[in-house]
Amino acid sequence: MPAAAFAESNMPQLRVETFASQVFWLVVTFSVLYVVISQIVLPQVRTTLRARETRIGVDREQADELRKEAEAAHLRAREALAAARAENDRLLREAHDRAATAFRAETQRLQAALDNERVEAEARIEASRMAALRDAEAATVELVRSLTTTLTSVQVDDAALSGAVAQAARENAT
Amino acid sequence: MATDNSANGDAAHGPLEQFEIVTLESIQIGGLDLSFTNSALWMLIAVATIAVVFGGGMRRRAIIPGRWQAAVELTYQFVANMLQDNVGPQGARYFPFIFTLFLFILFGNLLGMIPYSFTYTSHIAVTFAMAAVVFVGVTVIGLARHGVRFLSLFVPSGVPVVLIPLMVPIEIISYFVRPVSLSLRLFANMMAGHTMLKVFGGFAGLLLSAGLGFLAPVSVILIVALTGFELLVAAIQAYVFAVLSCLYLSDALDLHH
Numbered sequence: 001m002p003a004a005a006f007a008e009s010n011m012p013q014l015r016v017e018t019f020a021s022q023v024f025w026l027v028v029t030f031s032v033l034y035v036v037i038s039q040i041v042l043p044q045v046r047t048t049l050r051a052r053e054t055r056i057g058v059d060r061e062q063a064d065e066l067r068k069e070a071e072a073a074h075l076r077a078r079e080a081l082a083a084a085r086a087e088n089d090r091l092l093r094e095a096h097d098r099a100a101t102a103f104r105a106e107t108q109r110l111q112a113a114l115d116n117e118r119v120e121a122e123a124r125i126e127a128s129r130m131a132a133l134r135d136a137e138a139a140t141v142e143l144v145r146s147l148t149t150t151l152t153s154v155q156v157d158d159a160a161l162s163g164a165v166a167q168a169a170r171e172n173a174t
Numbered sequence: 175m176a177t178d179n180s181a182n183g184d185a186a187h188g189p190l191e192q193f194e195i196v197t198l199e200s201i202q203i204g205g206l207d208l209s210f211t212n213s214a215l216w217m218l219i220a221v222a223t224i225a226v227v228f229g230g231g232m233r234r235r236a237i238i239p240g241r242w243q244a245a246v247e248l249t250y251q252f253v254a255n256m257l258q259d260n261v262g263p264q265g266a267r268y269f270p271f272i273f274t275l276f277l278f279i280l281f282g283n284l285l286g287m288i289p290y291s292f293t294y295t296s297h298i299a300v301t302f303a304m305a306a307v308v309f310v311g312v313t314v315i316g317l318a319r320h321g322v323r324f325l326s327l328f329v330p331s332g333v334p335v336v337l338i339p340l341m342v343p344i345e346i347i348s349y350f351v352r353p354v355s356l357s358l359r360l361f362a363n364m365m366a367g368h369t370m371l372k373v374f375g376g377f378a379g380l381l382l383s384a385g386l387g388f389l390a391p392v393s394v395i396l397i398v399a400l401t402g403f404e405l406l407v408a409a410i411q412a413y414v415f416a417v418l419s420c421l422y423l424s425d426a427l428d429l430h431h
Contacts, residue, residue, distance in 0.1 A: 012193040012297075013365065018213075019299040020206045022195070025214035026300050033221045033278055037228070038270035044232040045250045052237050 133169065140165045189372040193296055193365065212292045213300070220281040220294075228277075249277075253416065260420035264427055271311075272423075275304065276416040283364060283408030287401065295411075296364035298357060305357035308419045316426030327429055356418055363411045367404045371397060 012018070141162045148156050199210040231246030239247055253273045257265045265272075279295055286293025294300050316324040328345040329338060378393035 010188075011190060012195055013299070013361070015195065017207060018195040018211070021197075021201075021209050021211055022213050022294070022297055022299040023303045024206075024208045025210070025217055026294075026303050029214070029217035029221045030274065030278055030304075033224060034270065034274045036221070036225050037274045037277070041225075041228045041232060041246075042250070042270055042273065044235060045247060048232065048235045048237075048239075048243075049247065049250075051235075055237055 137162070137165050137169055140169075189369045189376065192292075192368055192372060195297075213294045213297065216282070216285060216292045216294050220278065220285055223285065224277050224281055256413075256417060257420055260417060261424040261427060265420065265423060268423060272416055272419060275308075275419060276412055279304070279360065279415050280409060280412035283412055284405070286364065286368065287404060287408060293364050293368060295360055296368060298361045301361040302353065302357035304415075305353040308356065308422060309353035312419075312422045312426045315423070316429075319427065320429060323429065324426070327425060352418075352422060356415065360411050360415055363407055367400070367407055371400055371404065374400065 141158070144165065145156055145158075145161055148154055196212045197209040198212060198215060201208045201210060228246050228249075231242040234240070234243065236243060250273070253276055254269065257269055257272055261268075282293065282295040285291055286296065316327070320326075328342050328349065330341055330345060333341050374393050374397045378390045378397070381387060381390045381393060
């Protein structure tokens with residue numbers, strides 16, 4: 001069937017008398033479409049795309065700015081943290097130093113006080129010892145006199161007796 | 175004309191009958207038959223459809239597009255990229271024409287897939303007229319831009335001098351064959367596809383009347399497959415026509431060969 005149609009050259013496409021009408025209406029409708037597309041559709045699409053691009057650009061710039069701000073804030077925070085840490089270290093060291101100084105001063109003061117007390121105590125002991133020695137001398141003199149008087153009835157001169165006792169005590173001490 | 179009667183015959187329609195031009199309103203001007211026909215009607219329907227689809231899609235012009243607007247924008251960017259890739263930035267001036275050409279052919283092809291509609295792109299008169307406009311336009315643009323140097327298009331660069339007497343006629347012939355191949359490709363594709371659909375459809379009917387009805391589903395399944403294939407062809411041929419127009423334009427603008 002199609003072969004026969006071709007053989008008879010029965011193709012509607014080859015009917016020359018229809019060409020003028022087809023081309024005429026093609027030109028008319030194509031021109032209308034061209035005007036609609038180029039004057040209405042394309043400008044609308046173009047403005048929309050441009051608006052979107054602008055919007056995206058603005059948004060991106062804003063995001064960039066915000067990111068930079070955030071980075072700066074982060075940097076500031078890190079610096080502040082580092083400063084605080086340094087300050088903390090400094091305060092700690094100072095406190096430590098102060099405490100050590102105070103400790104040393106207190107130790108020295110106490111040491112001095114102890115030394116003082118010891119010296120005083122030693123002096124007191126020495127004084128007591130001297131007093132005791134004196135008492136012992138006096139007692140010895142008294143004893144010697146009373147013994148001498150009782151045994152020999154000799155009146156011993158007090159001065160000579162105490163001088164002899166003192167002499168003996170000194171010899172004993174050395 | 176007389177085609178009115180044959181179109182209403184109730185016997186098995188010939189596969190070429192669908193291409194019949196039917197006068198709807200006779201218009202004669204200066205001895206020319208400019209009648210409003212089914213072809214003209216479907217051109218009008220295509221233009222109206224495009225206007226509704228593309229005007230409607232852009233009615234809100236939203237920053238974040240809906241599906242309809244996205245479809246319009248995607249079509250725009252598809253053609254814009256095609257022009258950018260094949261012609262470059264200087265092709266932007268011709269964008270409205272290429273866009274219109276692409277849509278006019280695409281919608282002509284797609285609307286032709288509706289049963290009982292008419293495919294104006296299946297007529298050589300229409301496809302050749304469009305190809306001729308592209309051909310003449312491109313040639314005029316090339317001559318206006320480059321003057322006589324435009325003729326260097328026919329002398330391929332890097333060809334041995336001995337071969338030039340052979341190459342130049344070949345180049346000239348290939349240049350002038352462009353509108354023919356451009357129009358024949360579209361017309362033949364559309365006509366062949368529609369004829370094939372009709373043949374398979376008619377075959378199903380023949381099988382039924384021949385008492386072999388159990389075989390008819392095979393024919394119908396083939397029609398379904400072919401319909402899908404034809405939708406693909408409809409889009410591809412519109413694309414091919416537009417891309418080749420872009421390439422010809424690029425030749426005329428750059429003279430690179």
